[in-house]
Amino acid sequence: MATFKYLLETSTCIELLRGNQRVRQQCIEKNQLCCISVITSIELLYGAYNSPDNYREQKIAKAKMLTDYSQKTFTFPPYKQFAYHT
Numbered sequence: 001m002a003t004f005k006y007l008l009e010t011s012t013c014i015e016l017l018r019g020n021q022r023v024r025q026q027c028i029e030k031n032q033l034c035c036i037s038v039i040t041s042i043e044l045l046y047g048a049y050n051s052p053d054n055y056r057e058q059k060i061a062k063a064k065m066l067t068d069y070s071q072k073t074f075t076f077p078p079y080k081q082f083a084y085h086t
Helices: 010-018 022-030 038-049 053-070
Strands: 005-009 035-036
Touching: 005 010, 010 022, 010 038, 010 053, 022 035
Parallel strands: 005 035
Antiparallel strands: none
16 A cells, blocks of 8 residues: 655646646656545546536546546656646
């Protein structure tokens, strides 16, 4: 079982999904030590499902990807696969 040292809050996860390179680099440096809570997962999915129609499907897919990765040892997928742009 992995030992996590960093619990990422919702705003940090949103910055990751928006493509913030500084936040992403910090998370990569702490790879295998990060996780997100169930509450953060739900907040991300809630926000994605309530997005404007033109971005909804993309945001839902990316939020699900992040929450799926957080349930395993937290390894970041390739940037282009992971981030969405608004």
